[in-house]
Amino acid sequence: MRRRGFLARGTAGIGVAAAGALPYGLARLLAPAAQAEPQSRLRPPGALSDDTAFIEACIGCGLCAEACPPRCIAFTKREGGGDVNTPYVDPRIRGCTLCGKCMEICPTEALTVRRRDAIDMGIAQIDRAACYPWVDKGVCGACATICPLGDKAIDFDFANLYRPVVKHGCVGCGLCVEVCPHPSLPIRIVERSKETVAPHRV
Amino acid sequence: MESRKPRRHSIARHLNKLRWISLCVVFAMLVLLPFVSVYQTYVASHAYDLLSPSEKRLYDVMEALTSPLTDEPAEALDAIKGTTWSGNFFGLKLTDPLAALGQLAASLTVYWPFLLTAMIPIVLTVVFGRFFCGWICPATLVYELNSSLRILLGRAGLRPGGRRFDPRLKFLVLGIGLALSAATGSVLVGAVYPPAIIGREIYYAVALGGFGAGAVFLALTLLFDLLVARRGFCRYLCPGGALYALLGRYRLIRVRRTVEDCNDCAKCNGICEFGLNPMRDGFGQECNNCSACIAICPTDALTFTVNIRDLSDQGPGHLGRGSRSLATDAEPAPERAA
Numbered sequence: 201m202r203r204r205g206f207l208a209r210g211t212a213g214i215g216v217a218a219a220g221a222l223p224y225g226l227a228r229l230l231a232p233a234a235q236a237e238p239q240s241r242l243r244p245p246g247a248l249s250d251d252t253a254f255i256e257a258c259i260g261c262g263l264c265a266e267a268c269p270p271r272c273i274a275f276t277k278r279e280g281g282g283d284v285n286t287p288y289v290d291p292r293i294r295g296c297t298l299c300g301k302c303m304e305i306c307p308t309e310a311l312t313v314r315r316r317d318a319i320d321m322g323i324a325q326i327d328r329a330a331c332y333p334w335v336d337k338g339v340c341g342a343c344a345t346i347c348p349l350g351d352k353a354i355d356f357d358f359a360n361l362y363r364p365v366v367k368h369g370c371v372g373c374g375l376c377v378e379v380c381p382h383p384s385l386p387i388r389i390v391e392r393s394k395e396t397v398a399p400h401r402v
Numbered sequence: 403m404e405s406r407k408p409r410r411h412s413i414a415r416h417l418n419k420l421r422w423i424s425l426c427v428v429f430a431m432l433v434l435l436p437f438v439s440v441y442q443t444y445v446a447s448h449a450y451d452l453l454s455p456s457e458k459r460l461y462d463v464m465e466a467l468t469s470p471l472t473d474e475p476a477e478a479l480d481a482i483k484g485t486t487w488s489g490n491f492f493g494l495k496l497t498d499p500l501a502a503l504g505q506l507a508a509s510l511t512v513y514w515p516f517l518l519t520a521m522i523p524i525v526l527t528v529v530f531g532r533f534f535c536g537w538i539c540p541a542t543l544v545y546e547l548n549s550s551l552r553i554l555l556g557r558a559g560l561r562p563g564g565r566r567f568d569p570r571l572k573f574l575v576l577g578i579g580l581a582l583s584a585a586t587g588s589v590l591v592g593a594v595y596p597p598a599i600i601g602r603e604i605y606y607a608v609a610l611g612g613f614g615a616g617a618v619f620l621a622l623t624l625l626f627d628l629l630v631a632r633r634g635f636c637r638y639l640c641p642g643g644a645l646y647a648l649l650g651r652y653r654l655i656r657v658r659r660t661v662e663d664c665n666d667c668a669k670c671n672g673i674c675e676f677g678l679n680p681m682r683d684g685f686g687q688e689c690n691n692c693s694a695c696i697a698i699c700p701t702d703a704l705t706f707t708v709n710i711r712d713l714s715d716q717g718p719g720h721l722g723r724g725s726r727s728l729a730t731d732a733e734p735a736p737e738r739a740a
Protein backbone atom coordinates (compact mmCIF):
# COMPACT_ATOMS: atom_id res chain seq x y z
CA MET A 201 0.00 0.00 0.00
CA ARG A 202 2.70 2.38 1.03
CA ARG A 203 4.92 1.46 -1.85
CA ARG A 204 2.11 2.06 -4.29
CA GLY A 205 1.50 5.48 -2.81
CA PHE A 206 5.18 6.23 -3.10
CA LEU A 207 5.27 5.12 -6.72
CA ALA A 208 2.20 7.14 -7.57
CA ARG A 209 3.70 10.19 -5.96
CA GLY A 210 7.00 9.67 -7.71
CA THR A 211 5.30 9.35 -11.07
CA ALA A 212 3.23 12.45 -10.43
CA GLY A 213 6.37 14.33 -9.39
CA ILE A 214 8.17 13.33 -12.55
CA GLY A 215 5.12 14.35 -14.56
CA VAL A 216 5.03 17.80 -12.93
CA ALA A 217 8.78 18.25 -13.42
CA ALA A 218 8.38 17.28 -17.06
CA ALA A 219 5.59 19.85 -17.43
CA GLY A 220 7.87 22.46 -15.88
CA ALA A 221 10.72 21.59 -18.22
CA LEU A 222 8.47 21.42 -21.28
CA PRO A 223 8.82 25.09 -22.39
CA TYR A 224 12.61 24.83 -22.35
CA GLY A 225 12.60 21.58 -24.29
CA LEU A 226 10.29 23.16 -26.82
CA ALA A 227 12.47 26.24 -27.16
CA ARG A 228 15.54 24.07 -27.67
CA LEU A 229 13.68 21.98 -30.22
CA LEU A 230 12.77 25.10 -32.19
CA ALA A 231 16.41 26.25 -32.27
CA PRO A 232 18.48 23.12 -32.83
CA ALA A 233 22.23 23.22 -32.31
CA ALA A 234 24.17 23.99 -35.49
CA GLN A 235 27.79 24.40 -36.41
CA ALA A 236 28.50 27.64 -38.25
CA GLU A 237 31.68 28.49 -40.13
CA PRO A 238 33.70 30.50 -37.62
CA GLN A 239 34.79 33.08 -40.20
CA SER A 240 31.18 34.09 -40.86
CA ARG A 241 30.30 34.38 -37.17
CA LEU A 242 32.42 37.10 -35.63
CA ARG A 243 31.30 38.43 -32.30
CA PRO A 244 30.66 42.19 -32.19
CA PRO A 245 33.55 44.38 -31.02
CA GLY A 246 34.32 44.41 -27.32
CA ALA A 247 32.99 40.88 -26.88
CA LEU A 248 34.35 38.66 -24.15
CA SER A 249 37.16 36.73 -25.77
CA ASP A 250 35.94 33.38 -24.44
CA ASP A 251 32.86 32.54 -26.47
CA THR A 252 31.38 30.37 -23.71
CA ALA A 253 31.60 33.32 -21.33
CA PHE A 254 30.05 35.51 -24.03
CA ILE A 255 27.03 33.23 -24.35
CA GLU A 256 26.70 33.14 -20.57
CA ALA A 257 26.72 36.92 -20.37
CA CYS A 258 24.50 37.74 -23.36
CA ILE A 259 20.77 38.01 -22.60
CA GLY A 260 19.76 38.32 -26.25
CA CYS A 261 18.13 41.73 -25.89
CA GLY A 262 19.20 42.96 -29.33
CA LEU A 263 20.30 46.40 -28.14
CA CYS A 264 23.68 46.11 -29.87
CA ALA A 265 21.99 45.53 -33.21
CA GLU A 266 19.47 48.31 -32.67
CA ALA A 267 22.26 50.77 -32.00
CA CYS A 268 24.50 49.63 -34.86
CA PRO A 269 24.66 52.36 -37.56
CA PRO A 270 25.71 50.07 -40.45
CA ARG A 271 23.33 47.34 -39.18
CA CYS A 272 26.08 44.74 -39.40
CA ILE A 273 24.99 42.81 -36.30
CA ALA A 274 22.72 39.85 -36.97
CA PHE A 275 21.45 37.06 -34.71
CA THR A 276 21.33 33.31 -34.73
CA LYS A 277 17.59 33.14 -35.11
CA ARG A 278 16.52 29.58 -35.65
CA GLU A 279 19.60 27.55 -34.85
CA GLY A 280 22.40 27.39 -32.36
CA GLY A 281 20.89 25.68 -29.31
CA GLY A 282 22.17 27.75 -26.37
CA ASP A 283 23.73 30.09 -28.91
CA VAL A 284 20.31 31.20 -30.14
CA ASN A 285 19.53 34.95 -30.09
CA THR A 286 23.18 35.88 -29.64
CA PRO A 287 24.66 38.52 -31.95
CA TYR A 288 27.25 38.02 -34.64
CA VAL A 289 28.79 39.96 -37.49
CA ASP A 290 29.02 38.32 -40.87
CA PRO A 291 31.69 40.39 -42.66
CA ARG A 292 30.82 38.83 -46.00
CA ILE A 293 27.52 40.71 -45.78
CA ARG A 294 28.54 43.75 -43.78
CA GLY A 295 31.60 44.65 -41.78
CA CYS A 296 31.83 46.56 -38.52
CA THR A 297 32.86 50.22 -38.62
CA LEU A 298 34.29 50.15 -35.07
CA CYS A 299 32.03 53.03 -33.99
CA GLY A 300 31.67 51.50 -30.53
CA LYS A 301 27.96 52.13 -30.03
CA CYS A 302 27.23 48.45 -29.33
CA MET A 303 29.86 48.32 -26.60
CA GLU A 304 28.36 51.37 -24.95
CA ILE A 305 24.76 50.20 -25.07
CA CYS A 306 25.27 46.57 -24.03
CA PRO A 307 23.80 46.24 -20.53
CA THR A 308 25.77 43.14 -19.64
CA GLU A 309 29.38 42.12 -19.54
CA ALA A 310 29.08 40.51 -22.99
CA LEU A 311 30.27 43.67 -24.77
CA THR A 312 32.40 46.06 -22.77
CA VAL A 313 33.86 49.37 -23.87
CA ARG A 314 37.42 49.08 -25.15
CA ARG A 315 39.89 51.25 -26.96
CA ARG A 316 39.64 50.86 -30.69
CA ASP A 317 42.99 49.12 -31.04
CA ALA A 318 42.22 46.79 -28.12
CA ILE A 319 39.22 45.29 -29.90
CA ASP A 320 39.71 41.68 -30.90
CA MET A 321 37.22 40.25 -33.35
CA GLY A 322 39.91 38.28 -35.14
CA ILE A 323 42.52 39.11 -37.73
CA ALA A 324 42.37 39.34 -41.50
CA GLN A 325 44.02 36.66 -43.55
CA ILE A 326 44.81 37.03 -47.24
CA ASP A 327 44.96 34.19 -49.69
CA ARG A 328 47.79 35.28 -51.95
CA ALA A 329 46.82 32.69 -54.53
CA ALA A 330 43.58 34.52 -55.31
CA CYS A 331 43.91 38.21 -54.38
CA TYR A 332 44.01 40.19 -57.68
CA PRO A 333 47.25 42.16 -57.15
CA TRP A 334 49.00 39.15 -55.65
CA VAL A 335 48.32 37.08 -58.79
CA ASP A 336 49.06 40.09 -61.00
CA LYS A 337 45.49 40.41 -62.24
CA GLY A 338 45.44 44.16 -61.89
CA VAL A 339 45.48 46.83 -59.23
CA CYS A 340 42.91 46.91 -56.45
CA GLY A 341 43.67 48.20 -52.94
CA ALA A 342 40.01 48.18 -51.83
CA CYS A 343 40.81 46.50 -48.51
CA ALA A 344 43.61 48.90 -47.61
CA THR A 345 41.51 51.89 -48.62
CA ILE A 346 38.47 51.01 -46.51
CA CYS A 347 40.39 49.97 -43.39
CA PRO A 348 39.39 52.22 -40.48
CA LEU A 349 42.72 51.62 -38.75
CA GLY A 350 44.89 52.56 -41.72
CA ASP A 351 48.44 51.31 -42.15
CA LYS A 352 48.57 49.94 -38.60
CA ALA A 353 46.29 47.14 -39.78
CA ILE A 354 46.82 46.71 -43.49
CA ASP A 355 49.46 48.11 -45.78
CA PHE A 356 50.89 47.52 -49.21
CA ASP A 357 53.82 45.27 -49.92
CA PHE A 358 57.07 47.20 -50.29
CA ALA A 359 57.99 45.77 -53.65
CA ASN A 360 54.60 46.01 -55.30
CA LEU A 361 52.43 48.88 -54.19
CA TYR A 362 49.09 47.18 -54.70
CA ARG A 363 49.68 43.91 -52.89
CA PRO A 364 47.98 44.12 -49.45
CA VAL A 365 49.75 42.85 -46.35
CA VAL A 366 47.91 42.47 -43.05
CA LYS A 367 49.67 43.72 -39.94
CA HIS A 368 49.09 42.83 -36.33
CA GLY A 369 47.26 46.07 -35.62
CA CYS A 370 44.27 44.55 -37.42
CA VAL A 371 41.29 44.01 -35.09
CA GLY A 372 39.16 41.96 -37.48
CA CYS A 373 36.33 44.41 -38.17
CA GLY A 374 35.74 42.78 -41.54
CA LEU A 375 35.20 45.90 -43.66
CA CYS A 376 37.90 44.61 -46.03
CA VAL A 377 35.92 41.38 -46.48
CA GLU A 378 32.81 43.40 -47.24
CA VAL A 379 34.48 45.45 -49.99
CA CYS A 380 36.70 42.77 -51.51
CA PRO A 381 35.70 42.56 -55.19
CA HIS A 382 36.96 39.02 -55.69
CA PRO A 383 34.04 36.54 -55.74
CA SER A 384 35.86 33.97 -53.60
CA LEU A 385 36.80 36.59 -50.98
CA PRO A 386 40.54 35.90 -50.68
CA ILE A 387 40.53 38.10 -47.56
CA ARG A 388 38.73 36.70 -44.51
CA ILE A 389 38.69 37.13 -40.75
CA VAL A 390 40.24 34.31 -38.76
CA GLU A 391 41.19 33.77 -35.14
CA ARG A 392 43.94 36.00 -33.93
CA SER A 393 46.33 33.13 -33.32
CA LYS A 394 46.31 32.23 -37.01
CA GLU A 395 48.57 33.50 -39.79
CA THR A 396 47.79 36.65 -41.74
CA VAL A 397 48.79 34.88 -44.93
CA ALA A 398 46.64 31.93 -45.90
CA PRO A 399 48.51 28.67 -46.11
CA HIS A 400 48.83 27.94 -49.77
CA ARG A 401 46.09 25.81 -51.16
CA VAL A 402 46.82 24.15 -54.49
CA MET B 403 -28.16 49.61 5.21
CA GLU B 404 -30.86 50.27 2.65
CA SER B 405 -29.97 53.90 2.35
CA ARG B 406 -26.29 53.23 1.63
CA LYS B 407 -25.58 54.56 -1.83
CA PRO B 408 -22.88 52.88 -3.85
CA ARG B 409 -20.05 55.28 -4.63
CA ARG B 410 -20.31 56.09 -8.30
CA HIS B 411 -17.70 57.43 -10.68
CA SER B 412 -14.62 56.61 -8.66
CA ILE B 413 -11.40 57.24 -10.56
CA ALA B 414 -10.18 53.68 -10.06
CA ARG B 415 -12.88 52.48 -12.44
CA HIS B 416 -11.07 54.16 -15.31
CA LEU B 417 -7.69 52.65 -14.57
CA ASN B 418 -8.46 49.69 -16.80
CA LYS B 419 -8.74 52.02 -19.80
CA LEU B 420 -5.45 53.59 -18.81
CA ARG B 421 -3.99 50.10 -18.63
CA TRP B 422 -5.10 49.30 -22.18
CA ILE B 423 -3.58 52.55 -23.35
CA SER B 424 -0.36 51.64 -21.57
CA LEU B 425 -0.27 48.18 -23.15
CA CYS B 426 -0.94 49.62 -26.60
CA VAL B 427 1.72 52.31 -26.20
CA VAL B 428 4.33 49.76 -25.14
CA PHE B 429 3.45 47.50 -28.05
CA ALA B 430 3.45 50.39 -30.49
CA MET B 431 6.88 51.43 -29.27
CA LEU B 432 8.16 47.91 -29.79
CA VAL B 433 6.99 48.09 -33.37
CA LEU B 434 8.19 51.64 -33.93
CA LEU B 435 11.70 51.31 -32.47
CA PRO B 436 12.98 48.74 -35.00
CA PHE B 437 11.79 51.04 -37.79
CA VAL B 438 13.55 53.94 -36.09
CA SER B 439 16.69 51.81 -35.93
CA VAL B 440 16.48 50.96 -39.64
CA TYR B 441 15.83 54.61 -40.46
CA GLN B 442 18.92 55.60 -38.49
CA THR B 443 21.02 53.18 -40.50
CA TYR B 444 19.75 54.81 -43.69
CA VAL B 445 20.59 58.23 -42.31
CA ALA B 446 24.04 57.08 -41.25
CA SER B 447 24.75 55.74 -44.72
CA HIS B 448 24.16 59.17 -46.34
CA ALA B 449 22.88 57.47 -49.45
CA TYR B 450 19.21 58.30 -49.88
CA ASP B 451 19.50 58.07 -53.65
CA LEU B 452 20.75 54.51 -53.49
CA LEU B 453 17.78 53.24 -51.47
CA SER B 454 15.15 51.11 -53.14
CA PRO B 455 11.66 52.63 -53.52
CA SER B 456 10.30 50.77 -50.48
CA GLU B 457 13.30 51.80 -48.40
CA LYS B 458 12.77 55.39 -49.53
CA ARG B 459 9.17 55.18 -48.39
CA LEU B 460 10.28 53.94 -44.97
CA TYR B 461 12.82 56.75 -44.83
CA ASP B 462 10.22 59.37 -45.72
CA VAL B 463 7.65 58.10 -43.24
CA MET B 464 10.15 57.90 -40.41
CA GLU B 465 11.54 61.31 -41.29
CA ALA B 466 8.06 62.76 -41.14
CA LEU B 467 7.47 61.10 -37.77
CA THR B 468 10.73 62.05 -36.15
CA SER B 469 11.59 65.41 -37.70
CA PRO B 470 9.44 67.33 -35.18
CA LEU B 471 11.54 65.75 -32.43
CA THR B 472 15.04 66.11 -33.70
CA ASP B 473 17.25 67.36 -36.50
CA GLU B 474 19.94 64.76 -35.95
CA PRO B 475 18.21 61.38 -36.12
CA ALA B 476 21.42 59.37 -36.28
CA GLU B 477 22.40 60.53 -32.82
CA ALA B 478 19.36 61.87 -30.99
CA LEU B 479 17.10 58.89 -31.69
CA ASP B 480 19.47 56.68 -29.73
CA ALA B 481 17.77 58.06 -26.61
CA ILE B 482 15.13 55.33 -26.56
CA LYS B 483 16.32 51.90 -27.59
CA GLY B 484 15.54 48.33 -26.79
CA THR B 485 12.63 46.28 -25.55
CA THR B 486 11.05 45.48 -22.22
CA TRP B 487 13.67 42.74 -21.80
CA SER B 488 16.38 45.35 -21.64
CA GLY B 489 16.24 48.90 -22.79
CA ASN B 490 17.85 52.28 -22.76
CA PHE B 491 15.64 55.18 -21.81
CA PHE B 492 17.33 58.57 -22.06
CA GLY B 493 20.53 57.19 -20.62
CA LEU B 494 18.76 55.16 -17.98
CA LYS B 495 19.34 51.47 -18.56
CA LEU B 496 16.44 49.31 -17.46
CA THR B 497 16.39 45.53 -17.44
CA ASP B 498 13.78 42.92 -16.73
CA PRO B 499 14.51 41.34 -13.32
CA LEU B 500 14.18 37.94 -14.98
CA ALA B 501 16.98 38.85 -17.41
CA ALA B 502 19.20 39.81 -14.50
CA LEU B 503 18.39 36.64 -12.58
CA GLY B 504 18.74 34.42 -15.65
CA GLN B 505 22.06 35.96 -16.57
CA LEU B 506 23.23 35.60 -12.98
CA ALA B 507 22.33 31.92 -13.09
CA ALA B 508 23.96 31.37 -16.48
CA SER B 509 27.28 33.02 -15.72
CA LEU B 510 27.37 32.47 -11.93
CA THR B 511 29.30 35.72 -11.66
CA VAL B 512 28.04 39.01 -10.33
CA TYR B 513 28.33 41.91 -12.74
CA TRP B 514 26.94 44.83 -10.79
CA PRO B 515 26.51 47.36 -13.61
CA PHE B 516 24.02 44.95 -15.15
CA LEU B 517 22.26 43.86 -11.95
CA LEU B 518 21.73 47.48 -10.94
CA THR B 519 19.77 48.11 -14.13
CA ALA B 520 17.13 45.71 -12.78
CA MET B 521 16.79 47.53 -9.45
CA ILE B 522 14.11 50.04 -10.44
CA PRO B 523 11.82 47.32 -11.85
CA ILE B 524 12.42 45.20 -8.74
CA VAL B 525 11.49 48.04 -6.39
CA LEU B 526 8.39 48.82 -8.44
CA THR B 527 7.41 45.15 -8.34
CA VAL B 528 7.81 45.00 -4.58
CA VAL B 529 5.43 47.96 -4.32
CA PHE B 530 2.96 47.19 -7.11
CA GLY B 531 3.18 43.41 -7.39
CA ARG B 532 2.85 41.84 -10.82
CA PHE B 533 2.06 45.21 -12.38
CA PHE B 534 4.42 44.41 -15.25
CA CYS B 535 2.19 41.49 -16.23
CA GLY B 536 -0.92 43.62 -16.31
CA TRP B 537 0.25 47.03 -17.41
CA ILE B 538 3.41 46.77 -19.50
CA CYS B 539 4.11 43.28 -20.81
CA PRO B 540 3.68 43.36 -24.60
CA ALA B 541 2.60 39.73 -24.50
CA THR B 542 -0.30 40.63 -22.22
CA LEU B 543 -1.83 42.66 -25.01
CA VAL B 544 -1.62 39.67 -27.33
CA TYR B 545 -2.84 37.23 -24.71
CA GLU B 546 -5.79 39.36 -23.64
CA LEU B 547 -6.84 39.74 -27.25
CA ASN B 548 -6.45 35.98 -27.47
CA SER B 549 -8.78 35.67 -24.49
CA SER B 550 -11.31 37.77 -26.40
CA LEU B 551 -10.88 35.37 -29.30
CA ARG B 552 -11.88 32.58 -26.94
CA ILE B 553 -15.21 34.33 -26.42
CA LEU B 554 -15.73 34.71 -30.14
CA LEU B 555 -14.95 31.04 -30.59
CA GLY B 556 -17.42 30.23 -27.85
CA ARG B 557 -20.09 32.21 -29.64
CA ALA B 558 -19.30 30.32 -32.82
CA GLY B 559 -20.08 27.13 -30.97
CA LEU B 560 -16.52 25.98 -30.42
CA ARG B 561 -15.43 25.21 -26.91
CA PRO B 562 -12.08 26.65 -25.93
CA GLY B 563 -10.31 24.65 -23.24
CA GLY B 564 -10.88 25.75 -19.67
CA ARG B 565 -8.59 23.54 -17.66
CA ARG B 566 -7.08 24.68 -14.41
CA PHE B 567 -3.74 23.71 -13.03
CA ASP B 568 -1.84 24.61 -9.93
CA PRO B 569 -0.45 28.15 -10.41
CA ARG B 570 2.60 27.11 -8.41
CA LEU B 571 3.73 25.17 -11.49
CA LYS B 572 5.36 28.34 -12.78
CA PHE B 573 7.68 28.49 -9.80
CA LEU B 574 8.91 25.10 -10.89
CA VAL B 575 9.31 26.44 -14.44
CA LEU B 576 11.36 29.32 -13.07
CA GLY B 577 13.47 27.00 -10.93
CA ILE B 578 14.08 24.55 -13.74
CA GLY B 579 14.92 27.42 -16.09
CA LEU B 580 17.49 28.85 -13.71
CA ALA B 581 18.97 25.41 -13.08
CA LEU B 582 19.16 24.71 -16.81
CA SER B 583 20.68 28.15 -17.40
CA ALA B 584 23.37 27.39 -14.86
CA ALA B 585 23.95 23.94 -16.35
CA THR B 586 24.09 24.97 -20.00
CA GLY B 587 25.64 28.41 -19.57
CA SER B 588 23.12 30.32 -21.64
CA VAL B 589 20.24 32.53 -20.59
CA LEU B 590 17.53 29.97 -21.35
CA VAL B 591 14.72 31.79 -19.56
CA GLY B 592 14.86 34.44 -22.28
CA ALA B 593 13.87 31.88 -24.90
CA VAL B 594 10.58 30.97 -23.19
CA TYR B 595 9.58 34.39 -21.86
CA PRO B 596 6.89 35.91 -24.12
CA PRO B 597 7.65 39.63 -23.63
CA ALA B 598 11.32 39.03 -24.45
CA ILE B 599 10.30 36.94 -27.44
CA ILE B 600 7.91 39.58 -28.77
CA GLY B 601 10.40 42.43 -28.53
CA ARG B 602 13.09 40.37 -30.19
CA GLU B 603 10.93 38.91 -32.93
CA ILE B 604 9.53 42.28 -33.96
CA TYR B 605 13.09 43.55 -34.31
CA TYR B 606 14.11 40.47 -36.29
CA ALA B 607 11.13 40.80 -38.60
CA VAL B 608 11.57 44.51 -39.24
CA ALA B 609 15.33 44.94 -39.35
CA LEU B 610 16.74 41.51 -40.13
CA GLY B 611 14.07 40.21 -42.49
CA GLY B 612 12.35 37.22 -40.93
CA PHE B 613 11.14 35.79 -37.67
CA GLY B 614 13.21 33.55 -35.44
CA ALA B 615 12.35 30.46 -33.45
CA GLY B 616 10.55 32.51 -30.80
CA ALA B 617 7.66 33.35 -33.12
CA VAL B 618 6.76 29.68 -33.34
CA PHE B 619 7.02 29.36 -29.58
CA LEU B 620 4.72 32.34 -29.09
CA ALA B 621 2.18 30.89 -31.53
CA LEU B 622 2.22 27.64 -29.57
CA THR B 623 1.58 29.48 -26.29
CA LEU B 624 -1.37 31.25 -27.93
CA LEU B 625 -2.74 27.87 -28.98
CA PHE B 626 -2.18 26.59 -25.45
CA ASP B 627 -4.21 29.50 -24.09
CA LEU B 628 -6.93 28.85 -26.61
CA LEU B 629 -7.18 25.09 -26.43
CA VAL B 630 -6.09 24.16 -22.93
CA ALA B 631 -6.40 26.90 -20.35
CA ARG B 632 -7.48 30.54 -20.38
CA ARG B 633 -4.36 32.71 -20.03
CA GLY B 634 -2.66 29.40 -19.30
CA PHE B 635 0.87 30.45 -20.09
CA CYS B 636 0.81 33.52 -17.84
CA ARG B 637 -0.97 31.69 -15.05
CA TYR B 638 0.88 28.41 -14.97
CA LEU B 639 4.10 28.54 -16.98
CA CYS B 640 5.58 32.02 -17.31
CA PRO B 641 8.92 32.18 -15.44
CA GLY B 642 8.73 35.98 -15.31
CA GLY B 643 5.26 35.85 -13.81
CA ALA B 644 6.63 33.48 -11.20
CA LEU B 645 9.41 35.87 -10.31
CA TYR B 646 7.06 38.86 -10.04
CA ALA B 647 4.59 36.85 -7.97
CA LEU B 648 7.38 36.10 -5.52
CA LEU B 649 8.66 39.68 -5.49
CA GLY B 650 5.16 41.10 -5.21
CA ARG B 651 3.90 38.75 -2.56
CA TYR B 652 3.92 41.50 0.06
CA ARG B 653 3.15 44.32 -2.34
CA LEU B 654 1.84 47.57 -0.93
CA ILE B 655 -0.83 48.30 -3.50
CA ARG B 656 -3.68 45.80 -3.53
CA VAL B 657 -7.24 45.49 -4.70
CA ARG B 658 -9.66 45.20 -1.81
CA ARG B 659 -13.32 44.37 -1.62
CA THR B 660 -15.61 46.50 0.49
CA VAL B 661 -17.98 43.86 1.70
CA GLU B 662 -20.74 46.37 2.48
CA ASP B 663 -20.92 47.38 -1.18
CA CYS B 664 -20.59 43.94 -2.72
CA ASN B 665 -23.69 42.28 -4.15
CA ASP B 666 -22.05 38.94 -5.01
CA CYS B 667 -22.71 39.31 -8.73
CA ALA B 668 -19.45 37.47 -9.51
CA LYS B 669 -18.62 39.64 -12.51
CA CYS B 670 -15.18 40.20 -11.00
CA ASN B 671 -14.50 36.48 -10.89
CA GLY B 672 -15.65 36.15 -14.46
CA ILE B 673 -13.47 38.93 -15.80
CA CYS B 674 -10.34 38.05 -13.84
CA GLU B 675 -7.86 36.86 -16.43
CA PHE B 676 -5.88 35.03 -13.80
CA GLY B 677 -8.85 33.08 -12.48
CA LEU B 678 -8.70 34.63 -9.03
CA ASN B 679 -11.57 35.08 -6.64
CA PRO B 680 -12.08 38.79 -5.95
CA MET B 681 -15.65 38.16 -4.82
CA ARG B 682 -14.32 36.32 -1.78
CA ASP B 683 -11.18 38.41 -1.27
CA GLY B 684 -8.98 35.81 -2.95
CA PHE B 685 -6.25 37.91 -4.59
CA GLY B 686 -2.94 36.67 -3.27
CA GLN B 687 0.41 36.94 -4.98
CA GLU B 688 -1.04 36.13 -8.41
CA CYS B 689 -3.04 39.36 -8.73
CA ASN B 690 -1.40 41.67 -11.25
CA ASN B 691 -3.34 44.78 -10.21
CA CYS B 692 -4.80 45.01 -13.70
CA SER B 693 -7.95 46.64 -12.26
CA ALA B 694 -10.31 44.85 -14.68
CA CYS B 695 -12.39 43.71 -11.68
CA ILE B 696 -12.58 47.28 -10.39
CA ALA B 697 -13.75 48.48 -13.77
CA ILE B 698 -16.49 45.89 -14.09
CA CYS B 699 -17.80 45.98 -10.53
CA PRO B 700 -21.34 47.42 -10.79
CA THR B 701 -21.42 48.59 -7.18
CA ASP B 702 -17.90 49.97 -6.85
CA ALA B 703 -17.10 47.48 -4.13
CA LEU B 704 -13.53 47.00 -5.31
CA THR B 705 -10.82 49.62 -4.89
CA PHE B 706 -7.09 49.91 -4.54
CA THR B 707 -5.73 50.15 -1.02
CA VAL B 708 -2.32 50.38 0.57
CA ASN B 709 -1.69 47.30 2.65
CA ILE B 710 0.76 44.43 2.61
CA ARG B 711 -1.90 41.80 3.23
CA ASP B 712 -5.22 40.87 1.71
CA LEU B 713 -8.24 40.67 3.96
CA SER B 714 -9.25 37.15 4.80
CA ASP B 715 -12.56 36.03 3.32
CA GLN B 716 -15.19 38.51 4.47
CA GLY B 717 -18.04 36.30 3.41
CA PRO B 718 -21.02 37.19 1.19
CA GLY B 719 -21.47 40.81 0.19
CA HIS B 720 -24.00 42.76 2.19
CA LEU B 721 -25.88 43.91 -0.89
CA GLY B 722 -26.52 40.35 -1.98
CA ARG B 723 -29.00 38.13 -0.19
CA GLY B 724 -32.42 39.64 -0.44
CA SER B 725 -31.55 43.29 -0.79
CA ARG B 726 -31.33 43.11 -4.59
CA SER B 727 -32.46 46.64 -5.10
CA LEU B 728 -29.71 47.67 -7.50
CA ALA B 729 -30.38 48.22 -11.14
CA THR B 730 -27.74 45.72 -12.12
CA ASP B 731 -29.69 42.56 -11.45
CA ALA B 732 -32.15 43.40 -14.19
CA GLU B 733 -29.59 43.13 -16.95
CA PRO B 734 -27.70 39.94 -17.64
CA ALA B 735 -23.99 40.01 -16.98
CA PRO B 736 -22.03 40.70 -20.17
CA GLU B 737 -19.66 37.90 -21.04
CA ARG B 738 -16.69 40.16 -21.11
CA ALA B 739 -15.95 43.78 -21.52
CA ALA B 740 -12.76 44.50 -23.34
